[in-house]
Amino acid sequence: MSRILIVDDERSIRFTLGEFLRKAGYEVETAEDAASALRILGERPFDVVITDIIMPRITGMELLYAIREAAPRVQVIIMTGEPTAETAAQAVRDGAFDYLFKPITKDGVLRTVANAAKIKALDDERERLAAANLEYQKGLERQVDMRTEELRGAEAALQKTIEGTIQATALIVESHDPYTAGHQQRVARLARAVAERLGWPGDRAAGLYMAGLIHDVGKIGIPAEVLSKPGRLSKNEINFIRTHADIGFNILRTIAFPWPIAEMVRQHHERLDGSGYPAGLKGPDILFEARILAVADTVEAMSGYRPYRPALGIGKALEEIRRGRGALFDPEAVDACAALFEERKFSFEDK
Ligand SMILES: [Fe+2]
CATH class of the missing domain: 1.10.3210.10 (Hypothetical protein af1432)
Incomplete structure (x- = not known):
């Protein structure tokens, strides 16, 4: 189940959107400003952040940049109250997954969140496979190293035996x-x-x-x-x-x-x-x-x-x-x- 963090200074939006997404099957937490959002993100893993763009102190855009730095694989969806296409487009250029215009529609939010969650899940899977692959390769390398070491030891022992045999044989006939x-x-x-x-x-x-x-x-x-x-x-x-x-x-x-x-x-x-x-x-x-x-x-x-x-x-x-x-x-x-x-x-x- 994907984990969503909703960041908005308006309590009613946090509540309504939160309830809606919980009913849609997501695990949801909310934050009233960017500072507490960053604190929560530092404590627990999330897949998708939905953030308002106009908030007091730290804006949604600044939050986006902070998340790109601190948790680059988390997908960020920007909500904007005034539909200025320019800001939304800038957000996507700067690494947001997508944007939603207020008032947001149920279909719109469901589709966008589902897509973001799916992308994040694929990214997680890719990451997991890469890590597993790396682990597997390291294991193989360790095994090869061990086997090589064993073989070298056996080879050296065999070489000693051969030389000893030759030397003993030579000594016998030379004494004669x-x-x-x-x-x-x-x-x-x-x-x-x-x-x-x-x-x-x-x-x-x-x-x-x-x-x-x-x-x-x-x-x-x-x-x-x-x-x-x-x-x-x-x-x-x-x-x-x-x-x-x-x-x-x-x-x-x-x-x-x-x-x-x-x-x-x-x-x-x-x-x-x-x-x-x-x-x-x-x-x-x-x-x-x-x-x-x-x-x-x-x-x-x-x-x-x-x-x-x-x-x-x-x-x-x-x-x-x-x-x-x-x-x-x-x-x-x-x-x-x-x-x-x-x-x-x-x-x-x-x-
Ligand atoms: Fe001879």
């Missing part, structure tokens, strides 16, 4: 074979640098780096005497060492890494022409990650000292991968790797 320790780290760094040079997204390059850090984990299954034996190895010994690719896969395959790390490890000795091991995979059947690992592994192994031969240096190592470019090694990986060294963008000594 001292030559593997620095080798895995250097291969990992070079493989990541190659991937970055090829424009891989950071996350995929990170997965390759992780695989590099443990790519020789399968050597845990090979006796240390065989791994560090100086001089030529027998056919049997070579075949034995080659099992490290599958052993590594078996060690890692049940760990749910976000990258196919076990498969990268299994394939790091595969060669494009199918001459690699353990499966003799060809070209695109080999994971791109494993093709990069193959290049990085070869370059690192040749450039450094090994129990069975002296260090050959980067030059010889790059010659080797270039010789195998396209047949053994992925051409893109070879080119990127060679460029990294030749442009001095990478060195095994950097930290």
Whole structure:
């Protein structure tokens, strides 16, 4: 039910109009001048104010301006005793909803008040919806913030777990074979640098780096005497060492890494022409990650000292991968790797 405030210095008008509107279903209060109208408006909410224009002290027009300031959504209807069209029009220009000429007719007042009340109700509804919408949006934002926070926490915890797993795995094989320790780290760094040079997204390059850090984990299954034996190895010994690719896969395959790390490890000795091991995979059947690992592994192994031969240096190592470019090694990986060294963008000594 809409609430109406009638402001008029004439008691009879306040009374007659008030009774009439109450009977029409409105909640009505009255005020004898603008000052008490403003006081009442400050205390209780109203939808429509009907005010006389000529009153002692503060006029209806001044009251209109005061209401526009203090309660801009309240609809104001001006009543004027002398029908000067100019004043009424000015009132509407200044924000009054409409005007009524005295003597006011029942139909006229009912229609005008009903329209003003309807406009105010629509405005209230719009306001309510806007507030509800804002509240809903804030709620959504809070939920998104909370979920994001939770996800970040879970992601960080998962990242820690992955790194811990990788580190523990690397430590195990490094304690078994001292030559593997620095080798895995250097291969990992070079493989990541190659991937970055090829424009891989950071996350995929990170997965390759992780695989590099443990790519020789399968050597845990090979006796240390065989791994560090100086001089030529027998056919049997070579075949034995080659099992490290599958052993590594078996060690890692049940760990749910976000990258196919076990498969990268299994394939790091595969060669494009199918001459690699353990499966003799060809070209695109080999994971791109494993093709990069193959290049990085070869370059690192040749450039450094090994129990069975002296260090050959980067030059010889790059010659080797270039010789195998396209047949053994992925051409893109070879080119990127060679460029990294030749442009001095990478060195095994950097930290
Ligand atoms: Fe290996």
